[in-house]
Amino acid sequence: MTNKLNLNNLTKSEEDYLKALFQLLIEDNSVKVGNNQLAEYLKVSPASTNNMIKKLKSKNYVVSEKYGKLELTEEGKSIAVRLIRKHRLWETFLCNYLNFSWDEVHEVAEQLEHIKSYKLIDELDRFMDFPTKDPHGEVIPNADGEYSILPKITLSSLEEGAVCQLISVNDASVTFLKYVSEIGLALSSEIKVQEVREFDGSIKIQFNNIQETVTRKFADNVFVKVI
Amino acid sequence: MTNKLNLNNLTKSEEDYLKALFQLLIEDNSVKVGNNQLAEYLKVSPASTNNMIKKLKSKNYVVSEKYGKLELTEEGKSIAVRLIRKHRLWETFLCNYLNFSWDEVHEVAEQLEHIKSYKLIDELDRFMDFPTKDPHGEVIPNADGEYSILPKITLSSLEEGAVCQLISVNDASVTFLKYVSEIGLALSSEIKVQEVREFDGSIKIQFNNIQETVTRKFADNVFVKVI
DNA sequence: TAAATAAGTTAGGCATGACTAACAAATTAA
DNA sequence: TTAATTTGTTAGTCATGCCTAACTTATTTA
Numbered sequence: 001m002t003n004k005l006n007l008n009n010l011t012k013s014e015e016d017y018l019k020a021l022f023q024l025l026i027e028d029n030s031v032k033v034g035n036n037q038l039a040e041y042l043k044v045s046p047a048s049t050n051n052m053i054k055k056l057k058s059k060n061y062v063v064s065e066k067y068g069k070l071e072l073t074e075e076g077k078s079i080a081v082r083l084i085r086k087h088r089l090w091e092t093f094l095c096n097y098l099n100f101s102w103d104e105v106h107e108v109a110e111q112l113e114h115i116k117s118y119k120l121i122d123e124l125d126r127f128m129d130f131p132t133k134d135p136h137g138e139v140i141p142n143a144d145g146e147y148s149i150l151p152k153i154t155l156s157s158l159e160e161g162a163v164c165q166l167i168s169v170n171d172a173s174v175t176f177l178k179y180v181s182e183i184g185l186a187l188s189s190e191i192k193v194q195e196v197r198e199f200d201g202s203i204k205i206q207f208n209n210i211q212e213t214v215t216r217k218f219a220d221n222v223f224v225k226v227i
Numbered sequence: 228m229t230n231k232l233n234l235n236n237l238t239k240s241e242e243d244y245l246k247a248l249f250q251l252l253i254e255d256n257s258v259k260v261g262n263n264q265l266a267e268y269l270k271v272s273p274a275s276t277n278n279m280i281k282k283l284k285s286k287n288y289v290v291s292e293k294y295g296k297l298e299l300t301e302e303g304k305s306i307a308v309r310l311i312r313k314h315r316l317w318e319t320f321l322c323n324y325l326n327f328s329w330d331e332v333h334e335v336a337e338q339l340e341h342i343k344s345y346k347l348i349d350e351l352d353r354f355m356d357f358p359t360k361d362p363h364g365e366v367i368p369n370a371d372g373e374y375s376i377l378p379k380i381t382l383s384s385l386e387e388g389a390v391c392q393l394i395s396v397n398d399a400s401v402t403f404l405k406y407v408s409e410i411g412l413a414l415s416s417e418i419k420v421q422e423v424r425e426f427d428g429s430i431k432i433q434f435n436n437i438q439e440t441v442t443r444k445f446a447d448n449v450f451v452k453v454i
Numbered sequence: 455t456a457a458a459t460a461a462g463t464t465a466g467g468c469a470t471g472a473c474t475a476a477c478a479a480a481t482t483a484a
Numbered sequence: 485t486t487a488a489t490t491t492g493t494t495a496g497t498c499a500t501g502c503c504t505a506a507c508t509t510a511t512t513t514a
Contacts, residue, residue, distance in 0.1 A: 011470075011471085013470080013471060013472090034491065034492075035491070035492055035493085036490085036491055036492070037491095044471090044472070044473090045472075045473060045474075046491080046492070046493085047472085047473070047474080047475095047492095047493080047494080047495095048471065048472055048473075049492095050492070050493060050494085051470095051471075051472090052471075055470095055471095066479090066492085066493085067478095067479060067480065067491080067492060067493085094347070097354055098346075098347065098350035098351060098354055099350055099353075100346065100350070104346070107344075108342065108344045108346075108347055111342045111343065111344075112342060115335065115338045115339060115342075116338065117334075117335045117338070119325075119327065119331070119335075120321070120325065120335055123325035123326055123327070124325060126326075127324055127325055238500075238501085240500080240501060240502090261461065261462075262461070262462055262463085263460080263461055263462070264461095271501090271502070271503090272502075272503060272504075273461080273462065273463085274462095274463080274464080274465095274502085274503070274504080274505095275501070275502055275503075276462095277462070277463060277464085278500095278501075278502085279501080282500095282501095293462085293463085293509090294461080294462060294463085294508095294509060294510070
C-alpha cells in the first residue's frame with residue numbers, strides 16, 4: 001500500500017501530467033511512452049513536457065533515462081489513480097444526480113478532480129453508495145486506489161462476424177460521445193460486426209436491429225467484451 | 228439585470244480579489260475600502276493588491292482614482308455575487324449531504340467556488356431544492372444574482388440586557404466555528420447579553436440555560452437579530 | 455503648520471508553466 | 485552505413501501573480 005498521509009501538494013499541472021502519463025502507460029498499456037507523445041496527448045509543446053518531466057523526476061514521481069522512455073514510480077501511480085478515482089466519481093455524480101448527459105461531464109470533472117480534500121471524495125463516494133463504474137463504463141478505483149484495469153479491446157480490433165458487448169467508451173471527446181448516443185448505442189449494447197472494409201477500415205455493425213457504418217476512428221474509441 | 232452571457236474567463240486570483248472587495252464593500256457596508264485593507268483581508272502584500280487592482284480596472288470590474296477608494300462596477304459585483312452563490316451552495320451541499328460539519332466546509336468551498344460551469348451550480352441548486360440559507364445562516368443569492376443583504380448586527384454591538392437570536396456567523400475561521408459549536412451555540416439560539424465589561428470588551432451571555440463569557444473578538448463574528 | 459504616521463505606488467525579483475527556435479541523439483530507410 | 489526523419493533537449497522569452505524595498509501622497513496630531 002502506498003503512502004496515504006502525503007498531503008498532495010502538487011500543482012494542477014503536475015497532476016495533469018501524472019494522470020496523462022498513467023493513462024498512456026497503464027490504461028493504454030503502451031510499450032513505450034516518450035516525451036513527444038505525452039506532449040501531444042496533453043496538447044502542449046515538447047519543451048514544456050520536458051521541463052515538467054524534469055520536475056516530476058526530481059520529486060520521484062517519474063523515472064526515465066535521458067532519451068529513454070518515461071515511467072511512473074509507485075508514488076506517481078498512486079497519485080494518478082487517485083485523480084482518476086476523483087474524475088470518475090464526479091462524472092458519476094454529475095450524471096446520476098445533476099442531470100448531466102454523457103457528453104457534458106468530462107470538462108467539468110476535469111476541473112473537479114483537482115479539488116483537494118480526502119473527505120470530500122470519500123463522502124461523495126459514500127453518498128452515491130460506492131459506485132464501481134462511471135457513466136462511460138470505466139471502473140472507479142476504490143479509496144485504497146485498488147481497481148481492476150480491464151483489458152481494453154477496441155471495436156476496431158474485431159473480425160467480421162464477431163459479437164460483442166459495449167463496456168466503455170473513451171470520454172475525452174464531446175463530439176464522439178454525442179455521436180455514440182445519437183446512433184442509439186449505450187453501455188451493454190450487443191453489437192455484431194457485419195463487415196470490415198479493408199479500404200478505409202470502416203466497419204458495418206448491427207445492434208438493436210439498427211445497422212450503422214462507423215469509421216475506424218470511431219471504432220478505436222469503443223471498448224468491448226467479446227461474447 | 229447584468230450580462231449573463233460572459234463566459235467568465237477570470238483567473239482564480241481575479242475572482243478572489245473581486246469577491247473579497249465585494250465582501251468588504253457591500254456585505255460589510257464599509258464607507259471606504261483601500262488598497263492596504265484589501266491586501267490585509269486577502270493576506271497578500273499591498274504591492275500585489277495594487278497590481279491586481281490595476282488589472283481589474285483595465286477590465287472594468289473595479290473603479291478608483293489614484294490614492295482613492297476602491298469600488299466595484301456592476302459587472303464586478305455580478306461576478307462577486309455569483310462566487311458567493313457558488314460558495315454558499317457548496318457549503319450547503321457539503322453539510323447537508325456529505326456529512327461535513329460547520330467548521331469543515333469553508334476551505335473546500337473556497338476551492339469549489341472556482342469551478343466554471345453554470346449548469347453545475349444551477350443543477351446543484353435544484354438538487355437541493357433551492358435552499359435560501361447556507362449552514363452558517365448566510366443568504367444564498369439566486370440564479371439571477373438577487374439576494375437580500377441582511378444588515379449585519381454583531382453580538383458585540385448590543386447593550387446589556389438585550390435579547391437576540393443568532394442568525395449567522397462568520398465562516399472564515401475554523402477555530403472560531405469549532406468554539407461556537409463547542410459551547411453549544413447554534414443558528415436561531417436565543418441569546419441574552421448579561422454584562423458588557425468595559426475593561427476588555429468581553430461579554431457575559433446566557434443561552435439555553437448556559438452562561439458563557441466571550442471575548443470582544445468572538446462577539447464581532449456572531450451576527451444577530453434583536454428580538 | 456510642520457513633522458510623524460498611514461496609505462498607496464513603483465521598481466525590481468522570483469517561481470511556475472507555457473511558448474519558439476535551435477540543436478543533439480536515436481531510429482529508420484535507402 | 486550513411487542520410488533522412490523522428491524524437492528529445494536546451495536556451496531564451498513571456499504572462500501571471502506573488503514578494504521586498506524604496507518611494508510618494510494623504511492624513512493625523514502635536
